[in-house]
Amino acid sequence: MADANAWLVRLQRDDVSGDDALDFEIWLAADAGNAVAYRRALALWHEFEASADAVLATLADDGRKLRAEVRRGPTRRWLAGAGGFAIAAGLAVAVVGPMVSEPSVQTYATGKGQHQRVTLADGSVVDLNAETRLSVSFSGKARQVTLGDGEAIFDVVHDAARPFTVAASSHTVRVVGTQFDVRNRGDDLSVTVARGKVEVRPTASSGRTFLLTPGQRLDVNRSGTGSLSAVDPQEAFGWRSGRLVYRAEPLANVVADLNRQYVQQIEVSDPQLGKMPITGVIVLDGQAAVITRLSLMLPIRSVPSAEGLLLLRK
Amino acid sequence: MVPAGSSGQVEPHGPLLDALIEKRESLLLFLAARTRCMATAEDLIQDLYLKVAAIDAEAEVRAPVALLYRMAANLMVDHVRSAQRASRRNGQWRMETATSLGGEDVAGDLPADEVVVARERIRQLADAVAALPPKMGQAFRLHKLEGQSQAETARAMGVSVKMIEQHIQAAMANLSQRLRS
Numbered sequence: 001m002a003d004a005n006a007w008l009v010r011l012q013r014d015d016v017s018g019d020d021a022l023d024f025e026i027w028l029a030a031d032a033g034n035a036v037a038y039r040r041a042l043a044l045w046h047e048f049e050a051s052a053d054a055v056l057a058t059l060a061d062d063g064r065k066l067r068a069e070v071r072r073g074p075t076r077r078w079l080a081g082a083g084g085f086a087i088a089a090g091l092a093v094a095v096v097g098p099m100v101s102e103p104s105v106q107t108y109a110t111g112k113g114q115h116q117r118v119t120l121a122d123g124s125v126v127d128l129n130a131e132t133r134l135s136v137s138f139s140g141k142a143r144q145v146t147l148g149d150g151e152a153i154f155d156v157v158h159d160a161a162r163p164f165t166v167a168a169s170s171h172t173v174r175v176v177g178t179q180f181d182v183r184n185r186g187d188d189l190s191v192t193v194a195r196g197k198v199e200v201r202p203t204a205s206s207g208r209t210f211l212l213t214p215g216q217r218l219d220v221n222r223s224g225t226g227s228l229s230a231v232d233p234q235e236a237f238g239w240r241s242g243r244l245v246y247r248a249e250p251l252a253n254v255v256a257d258l259n260r261q262y263v264q265q266i267e268v269s270d271p272q273l274g275k276m277p278i279t280g281v282i283v284l285d286g287q288a289a290v291i292t293r294l295s296l297m298l299p300i301r302s303v304p305s306a307e308g309l310l311l312l313r314k
Numbered sequence: 315m316v317p318a319g320s321s322g323q324v325e326p327h328g329p330l331l332d333a334l335i336e337k338r339e340s341l342l343l344f345l346a347a348r349t350r351c352m353a354t355a356e357d358l359i360q361d362l363y364l365k366v367a368a369i370d371a372e373a374e375v376r377a378p379v380a381l382l383y384r385m386a387a388n389l390m391v392d393h394v395r396s397a398q399r400a401s402r403r404n405g406q407w408r409m410e411t412a413t414s415l416g417g418e419d420v421a422g423d424l425p426a427d428e429v430v431v432a433r434e435r436i437r438q439l440a441d442a443v444a445a446l447p448p449k450m451g452q453a454f455r456l457h458k459l460e461g462q463s464q465a466e467t468a469r470a471m472g473v474s475v476k477m478i479e480q481h482i483q484a485a486m487a488n489l490s491q492r493l494r495s
Contacts, residue, residue, distance in 0.1 A: 005487055044486070044490050046349075048458055058437065
């Protein structure tokens with residue numbers, strides 16, 4: 001995954017381009033922590049920039065002294081700056097008694113524009129996107145979730161004795177402890193993994209089982225064929241912090257996402273316009289502001305219609 | 315953002331300018347990767363604003379954000395070229411008259427205790443660079459301290475540009491770990 005220092009270095013490339021700027025913005029927007037980390041890395045980078053000559057002079061001076069001392073013979077000079085060893089100690093103190101309760105089913109649902117965070121009985125956290133339906137059934141042996149139409153990010157607490165499964169349309173996602181996003185909209189199912197390992201198995205006995213590692217996304221189409229791709233999971237998780245990140249996504253799909261977030265519905269009547277690709281970040285604040293942002297990415301304008309808003313070619 | 319013109323003038327407008335206002339923050343952080351400090355990055359944003367304002371507001375711009383990003387990248391590359399020339403010219407003067415304190419150049423006539431702090435910081439920075447593994451240290455010196463491009467550094471060390479990027483990235487991680495206080 002791209003981190004702040006990697007970005008700082010990438011932006012030093014001799015052939016840095018507008019595409020780099022766009023990718024950089026997507027990375028910044030994907031997680032609020034990214035800008036903080038980048039500013040911190042940038043502060044040190046600028047500090048070295050401003051004091052480059054003084055640091056070089058000091059290093060050259062040290063080199064001369066060191067050579068002079070070597071000529072004089074053995075010395076007790078110590079190497080300044082050599083860091084001590086850090087010992088990281090991990091502690092685990094959780095003692096969990098056997099669960100004897102009956103499995104109970106709990107259902108959660110969100111409407112248009114609603115996001116909800118749910119903490120499950122085992123401490124796992126689920127973030128529900130808009131228009132999402134999810135039911136949870138826990139027992140002593142299994143943690144089972146069923147995702148109807150919708151999308152959710154799962155941050156699963158590790159428990160080797162009780163695997164965590166998410167059933168979504170034709171497939172079941174199985175994990176032990178991990179963080180991942182499952183999107184089950186219309187005919188398309190996708191699973192994106194940020195941490196840990198995730199198994200995606202077809203519910204039917206036939207079909208291929210996939211094992212996903214961090215940074216991988218599985219897309220399953222309506223015929224059940226799966227394809228793997230490498231992604232930055234932060235992008236798939238963007239909706240949780242009110243940001244949608246797209247790479248060459250057709251306008252029609254983007255509008256479908258937006259229509260789950262706002263009551264006023266957007267319509268694209270021109271099918272050619274609906275196919276135009278969008279790359280970039282859409283911050284979900286006011287709907288009017290969102291439409292303005294779209295018009296900065298594509299040559300479109302909006303007019304009021306019976307349904308809400310109609311998008312037209314400019 | 316304040317337009318460069320005086321009062322009474324019609325303010326420039328148009329989709330490019332809207333895009334600049336919308337993307338100002340990420341563009342600032344983008345440009346800052348190649349400037350000496352945040353203030354210089356702010357200056358570059360101002361330059362970008364003037365370039366955008368000079369383009370006719372009614373001009374047909376199909377994808378304003380994409381055009382704006384190309385303009386920003388070009389500006390950044392041009393800035394580095396001219397800054398490197400200026401830096402080689404002014405470097406000597408800067409060393410004699412100024413001390414660096416917390417990343418910003420400050421005038422030479424500082425109170426004695428602040429001069430000591432600045433000297434101590436230079437000492438820390440130099441020690442941290444000296445403690446880097448050899449290849450990492452060499453790449454960092456050539457590229458960051460001596461101001462050579464990634465390609466020049468790669469040629470000097472006889473390795474690929476990709477390898478230089480990896481060295482610099484690892485060096486930054488190492489330095490920030492060591493200098494964290």
